[in-house]
Amino acid sequence: ADIISTVEFNHTGELLATGDKGGRVVIFQREQESKNQVHRRGEYNVYSTFQSHEPEFDYLKSLEIEEKINKIRWLPQQNAAYFLLSTNDKTVKLWKVSERDKRPEGYNLKDEEGRLRDPATITTLRVPVLRPMDLMVEATPRRVFANAHTYHINSISVNSDYETYMSADDLRINLWNFEITNQSFNIVDIKPANMEELTEVITAAEFHPHHCNTFVYSSSKGTIRLCDMRASALCDRHTKFFEEPEDPSNRSFFSEIISSISDVKFSHSGRYIMTRDYLTVKVWDLNMENRPIETYQVHDYLRSKLCSLYENDCIFDKFECVWNGSDSVIMTGSYNNFFRMFDRNTKRDVTLEASRENSKPRAILKPRKVCVGGKRRKDEISVDSLDFSKKILHTAWHPSENIIAVAATNNLYIFQDKVN
Amino acid sequence: MLSKGLKRKREEEEEKEPLAVDAWWLDPGHASVAQAPPAVASSSLFDLSVLKLHHSLQQSEPNLRHLVLVVNTLRRIQASMAPAAALPPVPSPPAAPSVADNLLASSDAALSASMASLLEDLSHIEGLSQAPQPLADEGPPGRSIGGAAPSLGALDLLGPATGCLLDDGLEGLFEDIDTSMYDNELWAPASEGLKPGPEDGPGKEEAPELDEAELDYLMDVLVGTQALERPPGPGR
Numbered sequence: 001a002d003i004i005s006t007v008e009f010n011h012t013g014e015l016l017a018t019g020d021k022g023g024r025v026v027i028f029q030r031e032q033e034s035k036n037q038v039h040r041r042g043e044y045n046v047y048s049t050f051q052s053h054e055p056e057f058d059y060l061k062s063l064e065i066e067e068k069i070n071k072i073r074w075l076p077q078q079n080a081a082y083f084l085l086s087t088n089d090k091t092v093k094l095w096k097v098s099e100r101d102k103r104p105e106g107y108n109l110k111d112e113e114g115r116l117r118d119p120a121t122i123t124t125l126r127v128p129v130l131r132p133m134d135l136m137v138e139a140t141p142r143r144v145f146a147n148a149h150t151y152h153i154n155s156i157s158v159n160s161d162y163e164t165y166m167s168a169d170d171l172r173i174n175l176w177n178f179e180i181t182n183q184s185f186n187i188v189d190i191k192p193a194n195m196e197e198l199t200e201v202i203t204a205a206e207f208h209p210h211h212c213n214t215f216v217y218s219s220s221k222g223t224i225r226l227c228d229m230r231a232s233a234l235c236d237r238h239t240k241f242f243e244e245p246e247d248p249s250n251r252s253f254f255s256e257i258i259s260s261i262s263d264v265k266f267s268h269s270g271r272y273i274m275t276r277d278y279l280t281v282k283v284w285d286l287n288m289e290n291r292p293i294e295t296y297q298v299h300d301y302l303r304s305k306l307c308s309l310y311e312n313d314c315i316f317d318k319f320e321c322v323w324n325g326s327d328s329v330i331m332t333g334s335y336n337n338f339f340r341m342f343d344r345n346t347k348r349d350v351t352l353e354a355s356r357e358n359s360k361p362r363a364i365l366k367p368r369k370v371c372v373g374g375k376r377r378k379d380e381i382s383v384d385s386l387d388f389s390k391k392i393l394h395t396a397w398h399p400s401e402n403i404i405a406v407a408a409t410n411n412l413y414i415f416q417d418k419v420n
Numbered sequence: 421m422l423s424k425g426l427k428r429k430r431e432e433e434e435e436k437e438p439l440a441v442d443a444w445w446l447d448p449g450h451a452s453v454a455q456a457p458p459a460v461a462s463s464s465l466f467d468l469s470v471l472k473l474h475h476s477l478q479q480s481e482p483n484l485r486h487l488v489l490v491v492n493t494l495r496r497i498q499a500s501m502a503p504a505a506a507l508p509p510v511p512s513p514p515a516a517p518s519v520a521d522n523l524l525a526s527s528d529a530a531l532s533a534s535m536a537s538l539l540e541d542l543s544h545i546e547g548l549s550q551a552p553q554p555l556a557d558e559g560p561p562g563r564s565i566g567g568a569a570p571s572l573g574a575l576d577l578l579g580p581a582t583g584c585l586l587d588d589g590l591e592g593l594f595e596d597i598d599t600s601m602y603d604n605e606l607w608a609p610a611s612e613g614l615k616p617g618p619e620d621g622p623g624k625e626e627a628p629e630l631d632e633a634e635l636d637y638l639m640d641v642l643v644g645t646q647a648l649e650r651p652p653g654p655g656r
Binding site: 064151152170200201203220253256257260307310316 | 489
């Protein structure tokens with residue numbers, strides 16, 4: 001199994017898609033809950049697997065383009081088939097995943113194996129009928145949106161009009177129509193005329209869940225810009241600018257790196273945005289630009305280790321963050337296969353671990369604790385024992401239930417609420 | 421690391437070493453690090469950053485975010501290491517800052533040069549690889565996106581048009597073609613053989629190494645490939 005690089009539930013939560021470093025997409029489907037086994041909630045089983053992207057070679061630049069899937073985003077379901085967007089560094093693809101459970105039988109000109117029959121031997125005509133067959137799930141690429149990004153694509157986001165979507169790379173954001181693959185509109189361009197003046201890149205972007213004219217994008221300098229596409233065709237000038245002033249007591253050479261935003265997500269309500277930087281998760285009210293309304297410390301014990309983390313490049317890790325269906329709980333990953341949840345109402349938080357040893361099926365996860373100094377208690381882990389190679393960068397939360405998917409390197413964990 | 425024969429203490433009983441060393445990495449302006457000599461502490465962080473920058477620049481396609489963050493951090497470190505750099509170069513600097521100044525003088529120029537050249541190359545490449553051009557309706561005039569189009573358009577003419585214009589004006593065709601995009605060090609000689617036809621004109625000036633034997637070999641390969649691509653179909 002390859003390293004998982006993205007995880008995403010579809011809009012109903014019936015399907016869960018993962019993308020990996022090898023360019024594969026694996027889709028899981030939730031079992032229908034059976035009346036016989038009320039105690040057993042629907043489990044997720046593999047539904048479809050396909051190769052979305054292959055490694056490519058750019059002959060002009062003599063560069064290999066990685067097949068790693070950076071993001072998957074589902075389209076809302078409009079008919080029997082499922083549609084999703086998947087992207088690597090350069091190319092976005094629209095995939096159709098559909099079921100086939102019947103096949104036509106009784107052709108006149110072909111026999112059952114598909115061989116042509118000699119017309120002279122046919123004496124009667126029959127009408128082919130559809131007969132049931134074993135369920136087959138097939139994935140077909142319906143659109144390929146290529147050649148529009150010079151830099152690496154970090155985000156894709158489906159618009160609430162369901163007709164357009166955007167793709168963002170380090171310096172530009174493009175708007176696409178699903179039906180048109182040979183053109184896209186550039187809506188944000190922060191590339192300086194003189195590349196020597198480059199000091200900031202785009203790190204993530206997302207459309208507002210309800211307002212199809214509004215989107216946000218975050219930067220490596222810890223800022224978020226909200227743009228309105230009605231204001232102008234090129235949204236280089238933002239409508240709102242979110243930035244928290246630097247805390248002078250925490251200033252260091254690494255201040256900018258740790259302020260770099262790795263993920264930005266609108267709440268389901270559309271009233272808030274959540275951002276993840278290296279040490280914290282912040283919730284912002286769209287109506288207040290000068291500071292976040294909530295800040296949660298993910299792993300503040302790393303603040304004194306920033307130099308080592310700079311040395312081993314861990315300080316550049318890009319963690320994602322997610323809302324639960326009701327926007328009351330937020331979740332993000334950390335190191336040592338830990339992930340954290342923060343309840344915005346009760347202000348309680350918990351640290352859990354996704355690992356084989358601690359996760360037998362149906363076992364209840366035990367909260368974990370990191371010891372930051374002084375005497376370590378029995379179940380605690382000291383900061384120096386943390387495994388920084390085990391990082392949880394990608395997580396997903398079911399849109400309406402308390403089911404979460406956590407990607408720990410090349411393993412996928414699915415957890416759900418305790419069933420009484 | 422522990423030497424052989426030394427028994428490691430149990431974790432619970434170990435006293436955590438005060439992580440005072442990490443305080444060195446804080447901004448020298450910060451009150452709590454008044455003791456540590458900033459220039460010395462920062463110089464190893466400086467070296468580390470330069471190392472990271474070089475490593476990043478050596479990649480065929482550098483991670484832009486990583487690059488930008490490292491460069492910005494490096495600039496911060498530079499700024500803190502020699503606050504006197506802003507002053508005019510008076511020839512009587514105290515001993516410690518002069519070390520920093522030398523470091524700055526030698527590495528800053530190289531740093532700026534390599535950063536500048538890489539970022540310039542990135543923008544050259546960007547102009548070449550943009551086909552088809554992303555549309556930007558009523559974008560302000562003179563945007564960099566449109567810059568690549570005219571030159572490529574002129575070259576497109578070169579291919580099919582050459583046959584018609586052999587009598588006169590062939591030299592004239594070359595005159596107004598902007599070859600600055602092709603004067604690009606990043607194009608290693610090896611990759612030039614892979615370039616398609618239309619660029620042979622200006623391209624040849626850049627590649628005197630491609631002699632006749634190599635050209636013949638290339639042609640054979642191309643013809644051979646084309647033959648493979650068109651197998652006789654059934655019933656033809």
